[in-house]
Amino acid sequence: MTSTDHTADTPTASGAHRLAVPGARLRYTVRGRGPLLMLIGAPMSADHFAGLADALAADHTVVTHDPRGTAGSRIEGPEHDSTPQLRADDAVAVLDALGAESADVFGSSGGAVTGLAMAERHPGRVRTLVAHEPPLTELLPDAAEHRAATDDIVATFHREGPGAAWMKFMANAGFDTGPGDPEAAEAADAAPQAAPEEPSEQDLADTRHFFVHQLQATTRYVPDAAKVAAGAARVVVGIGADSGHLLTHRTTTALADLLGVEPTVFPGDHGGFLGAPAEFAAALRAVLDRA
Numbered sequence: 001m002t003s004t005d006h007t008a009d010t011p012t013a014s015g016a017h018r019l020a021v022p023g024a025r026l027r028y029t030v031r032g033r034g035p036l037l038m039l040i041g042a043p044m045s046a047d048h049f050a051g052l053a054d055a056l057a058a059d060h061t062v063v064t065h066d067p068r069g070t071a072g073s074r075i076e077g078p079e080h081d082s083t084p085q086l087r088a089d090d091a092v093a094v095l096d097a098l099g100a101e102s103a104d105v106f107g108s109s110g111g112a113v114t115g116l117a118m119a120e121r122h123p124g125r126v127r128t129l130v131a132h133e134p135p136l137t138e139l140l141p142d143a144a145e146h147r148a149a150t151d152d153i154v155a156t157f158h159r160e161g162p163g164a165a166w167m168k169f170m171a172n173a174g175f176d177t178g179p180g181d182p183e184a185a186e187a188a189d190a191a192p193q194a195a196p197e198e199p200s201e202q203d204l205a206d207t208r209h210f211f212v213h214q215l216q217a218t219t220r221y222v223p224d225a226a227k228v229a230a231g232a233a234r235v236v237v238g239i240g241a242d243s244g245h246l247l248t249h250r251t252t253t254a255l256a257d258l259l260g261v262e263p264t265v266f267p268g269d270h271g272g273f274l275g276a277p278a279e280f281a282a283a284l285r286a287v288l289d290r291a
Contacts, residue, residue: 027072028065032057036103042110043210045071051277069209082214088117108132110218119231132238139254157211174246239263
């Protein structure tokens with residue numbers, strides 16, 4: 001893959017690129033040919049979507065990017081929170097750099113929240129939005145308890161460090177944190193500090209950014225149902241077939257109720273695209289083909 005620094009690219013400029021936006025410099029990657037599809041995560045970086053992107057690139061131009069403050073998308077200037085609104089503006093800036101009027105958008109976890117904010121803030125730029133398991137705890141009847149739990153996770157990070165914070169985060173999300181649990185291992189793969197070996201400086205920086213500048217802003221986002229419906233041509237709410245025990249199953253169901261749609265089932269659980277990217281790509285392709 002090539003790497004370039006620029007302000008704008010053609011929609012088919014395959015490779016890795018960088019883009020200056022207010023307060024940050026984004027790294028994004030383009031692969032494949034066909035209708036434009038953005039894959040968005042938070043805190044997941046573009047690398048977490050590589051398998052899924054490769055599986056879709058045969059018939060889509062697939063764009064992935066590192067959200068600001070994570071991996072190769074560096075904050076420039078003072079630290080600031082990574083809000084869904086700011087991340088939505090970043091994603092649209094990538095579309096602008098590609099010269100693209102609109103794209104289909106698949107967002108998972110915090111990336112699904114970013115996709116909802118894209119539809120709200122940038123009407124007409126999103127064709128089909130697939131919002132897969134967004135952690136929108138403010139939509140739950142016990143939102144105050146979850147807000148307090150999130151604040152406690154952040155306080156744990158400051159007080160005890162990333163290991164204790166991740167354990168508390170995973171337990172709160174509904175994963176079995178016992179040794180050898182495959183679901184917990186898959187979910188950990190989607191976290192900034194994913195590797196079982198000693199974390200790198202980048203892993204630690206990404207983890208700090210997630211707990212200090214991203215987690216609270218993401219979980220406290222409340223989408224405007226009318227604006228989301230008006231801003232995207234079509235909205236699909238994705239839920240994992242194996243996510244019934246997870247907190248994101250509840251938040252996803254709540255979002256589907258808010259938008260008045262039935263959830264669409266995808267393979268696996270919260271990180272299903274990591275464990276079975278080809279199977280997940282087939283399900284996503286089927287959803288997009290129904291547009």
